[in-house]
Amino acid sequence: MIPTKTVRLPEYEYQSLRLPRGTTRNAARQFLTEQAEYGHWELDRLRLYPDGSRTVRLKRRVIRQVRSTW
Template structure:
Protein backbone atom coordinates (compact mmCIF):
# COMPACT_ATOMS: atom_id res chain seq x y z
CA UNK A 1 0.00 0.00 0.00
CA UNK A 2 2.89 2.37 0.76
CA UNK A 3 4.93 1.26 -2.25
CA UNK A 4 4.52 4.62 -4.05
CA UNK A 5 5.49 6.79 -1.10
CA UNK A 6 9.04 8.18 -1.17
CA UNK A 7 11.62 6.86 1.24
CA UNK A 8 12.60 9.04 4.18
CA UNK A 9 16.08 9.65 2.74
CA UNK A 10 14.86 10.37 -0.83
CA UNK A 11 14.69 13.88 -2.20
CA UNK A 12 11.42 14.73 -3.98
CA UNK A 13 11.33 17.65 -6.38
CA UNK A 14 8.00 19.13 -7.39
CA UNK A 15 8.13 20.60 -10.91
CA UNK A 16 5.29 23.04 -10.28
CA UNK A 17 5.40 26.20 -8.23
CA UNK A 18 2.61 26.93 -5.82
CA UNK A 19 2.17 30.46 -7.15
CA UNK A 20 3.37 31.63 -10.54
CA UNK A 21 5.99 34.33 -10.42
CA UNK A 22 5.02 37.53 -12.22
CA UNK A 23 8.46 37.98 -13.82
CA UNK A 24 11.37 35.67 -14.24
CA UNK A 25 14.75 37.34 -14.22
CA UNK A 26 16.77 34.40 -15.51
CA UNK A 27 16.33 31.66 -18.05
CA UNK A 28 17.99 28.32 -17.31
CA UNK A 29 19.62 25.55 -19.32
CA UNK A 30 20.81 22.21 -17.91
CA UNK A 31 23.69 20.56 -19.74
CA UNK A 32 24.59 16.93 -19.06
CA UNK A 33 28.19 16.05 -19.91
CA UNK A 34 29.01 12.36 -20.34
CA UNK A 35 31.84 10.79 -18.40
CA UNK A 36 33.73 9.84 -21.59
CA UNK A 37 33.99 13.47 -22.76
CA UNK A 38 37.40 14.95 -22.04
CA UNK A 39 37.79 17.90 -19.75
CA UNK A 40 39.07 20.13 -22.55
CA UNK A 41 36.08 19.22 -24.77
CA UNK A 42 33.69 20.03 -21.92
CA UNK A 43 35.50 23.32 -21.38
CA UNK A 44 35.15 24.15 -25.07
CA UNK A 45 31.44 23.30 -25.02
CA UNK A 46 30.77 25.56 -22.05
CA UNK A 47 32.92 28.32 -23.54
CA UNK A 48 30.81 28.29 -26.71
CA UNK A 49 27.63 28.57 -24.65
CA UNK A 50 29.11 31.51 -22.77
CA UNK A 51 30.46 33.38 -25.79
CA UNK A 52 27.69 32.89 -28.32
CA UNK A 53 24.64 32.36 -26.14
CA UNK A 54 25.53 34.75 -23.29
CA UNK A 55 25.12 31.92 -20.75
CA UNK A 56 26.94 31.98 -17.40
CA UNK A 57 27.78 29.10 -15.10
CA UNK A 58 25.42 28.92 -12.12
CA UNK A 59 26.12 25.46 -10.68
CA UNK A 60 27.94 22.25 -11.52
CA UNK A 61 27.92 18.74 -10.07
CA UNK A 62 30.30 15.85 -10.71
CA UNK A 63 28.70 12.44 -10.17
CA UNK A 64 30.39 9.25 -8.99
CA UNK A 65 30.88 7.73 -12.46
CA UNK A 66 32.49 10.92 -13.77
CA UNK A 67 29.42 12.36 -15.47
CA UNK A 68 28.81 16.07 -14.97
CA UNK A 69 25.67 18.18 -14.86
CA UNK A 70 25.96 21.92 -15.36
CA UNK A 71 23.30 24.59 -14.81
CA UNK A 72 23.69 27.68 -17.00
CA UNK A 73 21.70 30.87 -16.68
CA UNK A 74 21.26 34.12 -18.56
CA UNK A 75 19.33 37.23 -17.80
CA UNK A 76 16.01 37.61 -19.60
CA UNK A 77 15.89 40.86 -21.55
CA UNK A 78 12.45 42.47 -21.44
CA UNK A 79 12.04 44.77 -24.44
CA UNK A 80 9.09 46.98 -25.21
CA UNK A 81 8.16 48.14 -28.67
CA UNK A 82 8.81 51.80 -29.31
CA UNK A 83 6.98 52.13 -32.62
CA UNK A 84 3.22 52.71 -32.91
CA UNK A 85 2.47 49.29 -34.45
Protein backbone atom coordinates in the same frame (compact mmCIF):
# COMPACT_ATOMS: atom_id res chain seq x y z
CA MET B 1 3.30 62.66 -4.08
CA ILE B 2 6.59 61.99 -5.74
CA PRO B 3 6.59 58.85 -7.87
CA THR B 4 9.12 56.32 -6.69
CA LYS B 5 11.41 54.49 -9.01
CA THR B 6 10.65 50.80 -9.21
CA VAL B 7 13.65 48.52 -9.15
CA ARG B 8 13.25 45.19 -10.88
CA LEU B 9 15.49 42.30 -10.03
CA PRO B 10 17.06 40.59 -13.01
CA GLU B 11 15.20 37.58 -14.31
CA TYR B 12 17.11 34.56 -15.55
CA GLU B 13 16.34 31.63 -17.79
CA TYR B 14 18.04 28.33 -17.06
CA GLN B 15 19.24 25.43 -19.17
CA SER B 16 20.30 22.07 -17.75
CA LEU B 17 22.71 19.84 -19.62
CA ARG B 18 24.23 16.46 -18.88
CA LEU B 19 27.70 15.66 -20.17
CA PRO B 20 28.50 11.94 -20.43
CA ARG B 21 31.27 10.34 -18.43
CA GLY B 22 33.63 10.02 -21.38
CA THR B 23 33.79 13.80 -21.82
CA THR B 24 37.24 15.14 -21.06
CA ARG B 25 37.76 18.22 -18.95
CA ASN B 26 39.14 20.08 -21.96
CA ALA B 27 36.13 19.18 -24.13
CA ALA B 28 33.72 20.29 -21.38
CA ARG B 29 35.62 23.57 -21.00
CA GLN B 30 35.51 24.19 -24.75
CA PHE B 31 31.76 23.44 -24.89
CA LEU B 32 30.99 25.77 -21.98
CA THR B 33 33.18 28.51 -23.47
CA GLU B 34 31.25 28.34 -26.75
CA GLN B 35 27.94 28.52 -24.89
CA ALA B 36 29.14 31.58 -23.00
CA GLU B 37 30.50 33.35 -26.08
CA TYR B 38 27.77 32.72 -28.61
CA GLY B 39 24.71 32.04 -26.47
CA HIS B 40 25.45 34.55 -23.68
CA TRP B 41 25.12 31.80 -21.06
CA GLU B 42 27.02 31.80 -17.79
CA LEU B 43 27.74 28.89 -15.49
CA ASP B 44 25.31 28.64 -12.58
CA ARG B 45 26.14 25.20 -11.21
CA LEU B 46 28.30 22.26 -12.20
CA ARG B 47 28.10 18.89 -10.50
CA LEU B 48 30.61 16.11 -11.08
CA TYR B 49 29.29 12.64 -10.26
CA PRO B 50 31.42 9.70 -9.02
CA ASP B 51 30.94 7.89 -12.34
CA GLY B 52 32.56 10.85 -14.17
CA SER B 53 29.44 12.37 -15.73
CA ARG B 54 28.64 16.04 -15.22
CA THR B 55 25.41 17.96 -14.80
CA VAL B 56 25.69 21.60 -15.85
CA ARG B 57 23.17 24.37 -15.19
CA LEU B 58 23.60 27.52 -17.25
CA LYS B 59 21.77 30.81 -16.83
CA ARG B 60 21.33 34.02 -18.78
CA ARG B 61 19.49 37.23 -18.14
CA VAL B 62 16.12 37.80 -19.73
CA ILE B 63 15.97 41.33 -21.07
CA ARG B 64 12.43 42.62 -21.18
CA GLN B 65 11.46 45.37 -23.58
CA VAL B 66 9.76 48.32 -21.95
CA ARG B 67 7.05 49.85 -24.07
CA SER B 68 7.62 53.53 -24.59
CA THR B 69 4.65 55.85 -24.29
CA TRP B 70 4.40 58.89 -26.49
